[in-house]
Amino acid sequence: MTMNALRDFPTVWRVWLWLTALTLLAAFLADAHLTPGHLALAALSVAWLKGLAIVEHYMALRHAPAWLRLTVHGWLALVSAVLIFSFL
Amino acid sequence: MNQSVTLSASANPREVPGDLAMWFFILAELLVFGVFFLAYGYARAHDPATFVAGQRQLALGVPTVNTLLLIAGSASVSAAVRAFVLDRQRTARRLLWLTVALGMGFVVLKCGEFAGKFAAGITLSSDTFWMFYLSLTFFHFLHVILGMVIIGAVAVYARDGRYRPGQLAGVETAAAYWHMVDLVWVVLFALVYVAR
Numbered sequence: 711m712t713m714n715a716l717r718d719f720p721t722v723w724r725v726w727l728w729l730t731a732l733t734l735l736a737a738f739l740a741d742a743h744l745t746p747g748h749l750a751l752a753a754l755s756v757a758w759l760k761g762l763a764i765v766e767h768y769m770a771l772r773h774a775p776a777w778l779r780l781t782v783h784g785w786l787a788l789v790s791a792v793l794i795f796s797f798l
Numbered sequence: 799m800n801q802s803v804t805l806s807a808s809a810n811p812r813e814v815p816g817d818l819a820m821w822f823f824i825l826a827e828l829l830v831f832g833v834f835f836l837a838y839g840y841a842r843a844h845d846p847a848t849f850v851a852g853q854r855q856l857a858l859g860v861p862t863v864n865t866l867l868l869i870a871g872s873a874s875v876s877a878a879v880r881a882f883v884l885d886r887q888r889t890a891r892r893l894l895w896l897t898v899a900l901g902m903g904f905v906v907l908k909c910g911e912f913a914g915k916f917a918a919g920i921t922l923s924s925d926t927f928w929m930f931y932l933s934l935t936f937f938h939f940l941h942v943i944l945g946m947v948i949i950g951a952v953a954v955y956a957r958d959g960r961y962r963p964g965q966l967a968g969v970e971t972a973a974a975y976w977h978m979v980d981l982v983w984v985v986l987f988a989l990v991y992v993a994r
Contacts, residue, residue: 726873757988796839
């Protein structure tokens with residue numbers, strides 16, 4: 711982790727800004743008069759994007775063994791996709 | 799630590815950040831929350847009217863602020879790990895306590911939200927939506943508290959300078975747990991509060 715952590719140091723705050731912007735976007739979408747299906751698609755897609763950033767940059771799994779990285783990404787993708795499907 | 803020397807190393811073996819046992823625990827937690835989420839989706843698909851009626855009673859302001867608090871907590875604990883890497887002990891400890899404080903903000907706001915629901919007569923048996931809302935958010939709430947305890951414990955242990963470059967498994971493990979709590983909330987926020 712040591713070398714990877716140093717290389718990623720400036721990324722921490724950029725990712726924080728990205729996640730903050732996506733959170734505010736999600737809150738905006740909630741009042742955007744979308745159909746339930748479209749709102750669920752938008753909200754859960756935004757959640758998936760936020761999850762990607764958390765997994766890759768904060769959990770630092772982009773530097774982790776592939777099995778661990780794929781398992782967590784697989785969880786996020788499966789949960790997001792099935793939930794979106796449940797709204798359609 | 800010589801940062802230029804460290805950064806010049808190009809061949810990094812892929813490493814599990816923190817303790818492998820904690821990662822198995824995190825994967826088990828994700829599995830439990832995943833089943834919970836899918837059960838919510840299944841129940842909602844079979845009775846959308848009940849869920850829509852319940853979700854319309856949820857204000858979006860507090861959960862949005864809570865999301866921002868957890869995200870800021872993830873950023874601060876990530877920065878703490880990197881500060882330990884640079885052997886900036888004092889900065890790292892302050893960032894850990896900042897994470898705990900942000901978690902405390904989440905807990906206070908969440909308690910207010912729960913109190914409002916209980917005052918309105920909402921219980922687990924009110925209907926299917928409120929059963930999921932209360933059980934899912936309270937289960938996550940407990941994880942936030944556990945995350946705060948873990949991060950706080952690491953901050954206390956760090957006072958003796960045990961987390962040095964190359965000896966960061968403890969702090970990385972605590973950070974991984976906090977990020978898991980954040981990751982689950984990101985999905986929960988979208989599912990329960992936004993997707994109405």
